[in-house]
Amino acid sequence: MRLGTKSCAGILILALAMGLAACSGNKGGGDAPSGKKPVTLTLLTHYVGTNETALQPYIDQWNKENPDIQIKPTPVDFGELLKTIMTKQTAGQGADIMQVYTLWGGQLAKSNVLAEAPQAVVDDVTQNYPPAAVKGASLNGKVFGYPTEVQTYGLFYNKKLLKDAGYDQPPKTWDELLEMARKIEKKDASGKVQVQGFGFQRGYAGIVDQPFMAMMAAAGSSLLSDDYKSSNLDSDAGKKTVEFYSKIYGKNGITDISFDTTKGFGAGQVGMTIGAGWWAGSLKTLMKDRFADIGAAPMPSPDGTTNGTIAYTWAWGVNSKSKHQEEAWKFLQWMNSAVVKDGMTPEGNFLLEAFNTISTRKSDLESDKMKAKLQSDPIIKTFTDALEYASEEQSPPTGSEVQDILYKQLESMWTGQQSVSDTIAQADSQIEAKLRE
Amino acid sequence: MKRFGLKRETAVAYAFLSPVLLFYAVFLVIPVLFSVVIGFTDWGGFDLASMHFVGLKNFRQIFSGQSAFVHPILTNTFAFAFGTVAISFCAALAVSFLISRLRFEGLWRTLYFLPTVTTIVAIGNVWLYLYNPTNGLINGIITGLGFRSVNFLDDPAHALPAIIVVGGWLGIGSSVLLLSAGMKAIPEDFYEAASLEGAGAGRQYFAITLPLLRPTILFVLITSLIGGLQSFTLTLVMTKNGGPGNATNVAALEMYNQAFSFGNWGVASAMAFVLFVIIFIITIIQLLVFRRGGVESYS
Numbered sequence: 020m021r022l023g024t025k026s027c028a029g030i031l032i033l034a035l036a037m038g039l040a041a042c043s044g045n046k047g048g049g050d051a052p053s054g055k056k057p058v059t060l061t062l063l064t065h066y067v068g069t070n071e072t073a074l075q076p077y078i079d080q081w082n083k084e085n086p087d088i089q090i091k092p093t094p095v096d097f098g099e100l101l102k103t104i105m106t107k108q109t110a111g112q113g114a115d116i117m118q119v120y121t122l123w124g125g126q127l128a129k130s131n132v133l134a135e136a137p138q139a140v141v142d143d144v145t146q147n148y149p150p151a152a153v154k155g156a157s158l159n160g161k162v163f164g165y166p167t168e169v170q171t172y173g174l175f176y177n178k179k180l181l182k183d184a185g186y187d188q189p190p191k192t193w194d195e196l197l198e199m200a201r202k203i204e205k206k207d208a209s210g211k212v213q214v215q216g217f218g219f220q221r222g223y224a225g226i227v228d229q230p231f232m233a234m235m236a237a238a239g240s241s242l243l244s245d246d247y248k249s250s251n252l253d254s255d256a257g258k259k260t261v262e263f264y265s266k267i268y269g270k271n272g273i274t275d276i277s278f279d280t281t282k283g284f285g286a287g288q289v290g291m292t293i294g295a296g297w298w299a300g301s302l303k304t305l306m307k308d309r310f311a312d313i314g315a316a317p318m319p320s321p322d323g324t325t326n327g328t329i330a331y332t333w334a335w336g337v338n339s340k341s342k343h344q345e346e347a348w349k350f351l352q353w354m355n356s357a358v359v360k361d362g363m364t365p366e367g368n369f370l371l372e373a374f375n376t377i378s379t380r381k382s383d384l385e386s387d388k389m390k391a392k393l394q395s396d397p398i399i400k401t402f403t404d405a406l407e408y409a410s411e412e413q414s415p416p417t418g419s420e421v422q423d424i425l426y427k428q429l430e431s432m433w434t435g436q437q438s439v440s441d442t443i444a445q446a447d448s449q450i451e452a453k454l455r456e
Numbered sequence: 457m458k459r460f461g462l463k464r465e466t467a468v469a470y471a472f473l474s475p476v477l478l479f480y481a482v483f484l485v486i487p488v489l490f491s492v493v494i495g496f497t498d499w500g501g502f503d504l505a506s507m508h509f510v511g512l513k514n515f516r517q518i519f520s521g522q523s524a525f526v527h528p529i530l531t532n533t534f535a536f537a538f539g540t541v542a543i544s545f546c547a548a549l550a551v552s553f554l555i556s557r558l559r560f561e562g563l564w565r566t567l568y569f570l571p572t573v574t575t576i577v578a579i580g581n582v583w584l585y586l587y588n589p590t591n592g593l594i595n596g597i598i599t600g601l602g603f604r605s606v607n608f609l610d611d612p613a614h615a616l617p618a619i620i621v622v623g624g625w626l627g628i629g630s631s632v633l634l635l636s637a638g639m640k641a642i643p644e645d646f647y648e649a650a651s652l653e654g655a656g657a658g659r660q661y662f663a664i665t666l667p668l669l670r671p672t673i674l675f676v677l678i679t680s681l682i683g684g685l686q687s688f689t690l691t692l693v694m695t696k697n698g699g700p701g702n703a704t705n706v707a708a709l710e711m712y713n714q715a716f717s718f719g720n721w722g723v724a725s726a727m728a729f730v731l732f733v734i735i736f737i738i739t740i741i742q743l744l745v746f747r748r749g750g751v752e753s754y755s
Contacts, residue, residue: 101716101717102716105501105502105716105719108501108502108503109501109503109504126500126501126502126718126719127502129500129719130500130501130502130503130506130719131502131503131506132502132503209599209604209605210604210605211590211605212590222696223697224697275589275607276607276610277588277589277590277607277610278590279590417718419717419718419719420718420720423697423713423717423718426697427697427701427702428701430699430700430701431612431701431702433700434610434611434612434701434703435611435612436612436700436701449522452522
């Protein structure tokens, strides 16, 4: 019996030791002592579903042409991307190449997540992209990678609904927008909205705040001061924008906050809304033939005389902890500067195919295909033209928190929890307190 | 010889326990201690080397006037926890009593337990549809009765109660399971004796069932309250960010956003530590209140 007990204990301890050894497997990123094995670089993006499918041919092309440097995409949902970067970085398993939203720039810079770009890349970016895109792909004034999606905001409208209400053109001023929205709006006997004249998309901070910042830019001001030390919400432009927002939802609003503007626009039930250029691609896929009813126009301004909007940027960067930075930059330079098809770069082709949106690289814009596209697609042209006057989305170190504050204050105003003046005062003071941290 | 045999048995016992102890050390004790340490640092969540000590700064920040942590976040958390426990516990007491008097007791218990084994994401989305002010089932009934539709999740006055109802409904099943098991453990002799004394069903319930169920009730209340105070998924699914404004924001959701959206791991960990202390105090109070009772104390 004692022998049996000894054996049991010995087997258990041995099993435990083997289990621990199995769990501590080496997961190195392709670094081989001989140096002859192919290097595998992980590419972390938010391109899932159809976007992943659109990107894959270019990855496959690179992999075929570069057997020594293999790219392995690891896409996650947009909502999970920052968290994935964070947790993997802490665990020492960060991706070699990442696509980052530049609002996160402050957080990433604070923790030195991204490597500085080599001089060749810096020169390439500064010489071949518009200022808003270069600023978007920079942290603390230094270029960290290649701008990819540079999305401006504009007014999407349903031509059919506008025409049914007697309008041939989209609005140019905020008052015109409100007037048209009231005429387009239709409700049933119980007060339920059947057709919404104008609504703001809702659901998370970015989708509420970015149109706000675009409208504030159209009114003549950015949300924050240039030095990121104060908020401009209590400026004339800020107050006008908040007041406009108070007229859309809430007790005195022209429409019902419970109506889903995003779904409704895709279903042809919304006259107008504010959106970013990439949305056109999704609407085209969703609406099919009915997409012909959709138009896009520059952001209306308070008096119709000024142009203004914002552009937010996504950018490729290399992980500062990657063991294969040289190879990673090589791939990114190919992805963003080599001409592979239709006179455009792989990135340019991918953005067009996946999002029906244009690359901001000069050579892509000058290609015959892009010129033809801009001539034949007025929606893309609207958002491309807006790049000329768009200001970049401001990204202080506490950028995500600033946007969360603005979002919650606007939602509180819309749901009747506070007045317009309280919204401006509280948002202004909370944002400034956050900027001081 | 005997002492020598005892030592060997002890060694064997520890050998059997070592995998579990190691598991708890690695996945529970160390992370909890690390979390407490993070609460006293400023860390962005990316690089451990960039962590630096800031003392009580995070705790001061969450208790400052500018922070929404105490109100409305903690107040929402308490409202959610106590509200869901009140609904689920009272309903479970009634349901388990009624089930014990019906045929096919197992079937009823299974039906009530089904929501517990269903993923919260699915449940949250189903209730989102039910609450939809435009074409949801509940508003369909309300408008059918001639009333105006209610904007459950966009009206700050209704949003939190609407989620509390869902949370309470979710908790009924597990409470029914535990309470019915507790009821089955009460010997029939007590009820027979009470019947002979002339006690009706109601008197028997309040004089025999409830007092003898105290240990089970204690367990149900403690676990339900802990679950309620830590609740996160339901609010995330149904309101995304604890909106409108902070009307449905709860502590666990705020911690999640502080850490994963804003990169304020120190603040998030400080909030977690405060929540831990609150849960600990509430649990101790419950233990003190319900410590007496149960079948053993009356045997």
